[in-house]
Amino acid sequence: MRIVSLISSATEMLFALGLGAQVLAVSHECDWPPSANQLPRATRSRIDSAQSSQAIDEQVKQLLARGEPLYEIDEPLLRQLAPHLIITQAQCDVCAIRLADVLRLQSEAPELQHTRVLPLNPTSLEGVLADIARIGVATNTESAELIAGYRQRIATIVDRTASLTVAQRPRVLCIEWIEPLMPAGNWTPQLIEMAGGVSGLAVAGEHSRYSTWEEVAAFAPEIILVAPCGFDLPRTLSEAERLPRVPGWQQLPAVQHRRVFAIDGNALLNRSGPRLVESLELLAHLIQPQFFPNGPNLPPGYWQPIG
Incomplete structure (x- = not known):
């Protein structure tokens, strides 16, 4: 074919x-x-x-x-x-x-x-798996074993985080665009919740929308993920240099506790492909490191702390 x-x-x-x-x-x-x-x-x-x-x-x-x-x-x-x-x-x-x-x-x-x-x-992780199956049907290719492997990796995360209380789940903001500000929507809020966090300023399954830094301050994120759409890690780090100049940035809990992370969004979060499973594993490591101390088996250059 x-x-x-x-x-x-x-x-x-x-x-x-x-x-x-x-x-x-x-x-x-x-x-x-x-x-x-x-x-x-x-x-x-x-x-x-x-x-x-x-x-x-x-x-x-x-x-x-x-x-x-x-x-x-x-x-x-x-x-x-x-x-x-x-x-x-x-x-x-x-x-x-x-x-x-x-x-x-x-x-x-x-x-x-x-x-x-x-x-x-797709607007969710389940939708991504369904698309793999659709491509399998369209090409007369067996996809069940591949999808089952992804489901097992997802279950490894969700089984550990499902019993977390609200108090154990930090508030997480994922930034999909810095200027103007746009929190990540679509599947990202779902990944954050699966990984043991509370997503803010975006709705799972809905497109990303513009927001304000006043709304960020009101949400008071305890973890901030900076993953601009289409940017690799070096470009993300360059764009993130303007964040300390945002009014109120230094007062955000995530900044004060040094839990701000730059992520290669182009590779891991912006695309609705199978690497979203690796994204989930990385988010679990960043959000709940006590349960996921090692993180996914990613080569260097996909993420790093900021500040």
Whole structure:
């Protein structure tokens, strides 16, 4: 089967299912597993990601206000490849190529008349596992054993944290964008709760929304996770340098007790792929270290304390 993946999470799922050899092209953001970097890029971004957080946010708002896409498809490449299956997303026009653009191309290109488009739209960890199963069905690939392994790792965390009292659960804020401030929504609040924390300023299963530092002060987080969308750890650390200048920052319990952590959100939290299981394991280590002293088996460079 000839497959094109237009989202990084699907690429991770395909390789985890042993289908890497059938993937002909991926999105510009697909960088995991490392072998995916060798594949042709079927999308490109119109956003200058080298700019500051605020400048990137302004670019996004301007393009959306004009009704223009943030990402473009390499249409000649897809026509040439004529894949049997294109996997894309229906979740967020800011995060990846728009489903409407994929469907338009599929309907207009004669080479794609027999191509199936499979959109993914998970909002929870369970939704991610369900998408792995959907890809398995679409590619006639067995997925049950892989999913069972993920479920066992999840259960190892949840079985230990389920009995924690409210007093044993610290208040946790996960920052998905620094300027303007945006706490992480979608699956992240669920991961925090599973890992033994209390999530604030975002609702599980709902898109991330803008917030204010006054709301942060009222929530008084005891742990802060800084994981800007699309940024690796070095970029995250650079962006986090402005946080001490935020009014009231030094008075936050998480800052006073030195429980502020930078995380490679691009790899671990922003993508709705199988590595969210590793994200859960890392959050459990950071939120409840007495129960999870070792953390996941991650190489260096994925997270570090701030301050």
